[in-house]
Amino acid sequence: QQQVKQSPQSLIVQKGGISIINCAYENTAFDYFPWYQQFPGKGPALLIAIRPDVSEKKEGRFTISFNKSAKQFSLHIMDSQPGDSATYFCAAPNTGNQFYFGTGTSLTVIP
Amino acid sequence: DAGVTQSPTHLIKTRGQQVTLRCSPKSGHDTVSWYQQALGQGPQFIFQYYEEEERQRGNFPDRFSGHQFPNYSSELNVNALLLGDSALYLCASSTFWRPTGELFFGEGSRLTVL
Secondary structure, eight states: OOOEEEEOSEEEEETTOOEEEEEEESOOSSSOEEEEEEOTTSOOEEEEEEOTTSSEEEETTEEEEEETTTTEEEEEESSOOGGGOEEEEEEEEOGGGOEEEOOOEEEEEEO | OOOOEEEOSEEEEOTTOOEEEEEEOOTTOOEEEEEEEOTTSOOEEEEEEETTEEEEEOSOOTTEEEEEOTTSOEEEEEOSOOGGGOEEEEEEEEOTTOTTOOOEEOOOEEEEEO
């Protein structure tokens, strides 16, 4: 079974700082790697995703960097805000829109 | 446009009982997947339904079963509940013929087994 290793488990960042979360995967059936954001009491919601025909994708303050040869990808949150405080999950795809999720990173942004 | 809706939001059961959770997918979606999220963990895939058939299954015992109805809504049934079944059960909808598309999650059903 696919393993998706995510780190760190928790992260505390000052407002305005950069948050970096890393993921490593073993194998994948497709090239599509999403990051999901989950607030307490809510289901995960897609934050940003990359198809690795590119090595980087940026949407606003959020950037995914992808290293296909190393089977690693990371999420960078620039100018982190208290509203970004949430749990973040990376995911790697299996067949048929099934995903293996990482264990999550709890991000706290201190005002 | 209604998103994914799940019911009930919270429920408490005792060991050995059975539970049924319900999900209505996002409008336009035809595929429902169920995930189990234990406290402090990432979602784990249970199974996926399309055209009223189980299409894929994760590493979960037969106590976990499901159903999809003609209107694409779905149920998750868990029999002979164990303490370890306590978790947030998430329903995710998608489009079957878009294999690497976005999953839309509901807010989940929080199951506590005593």
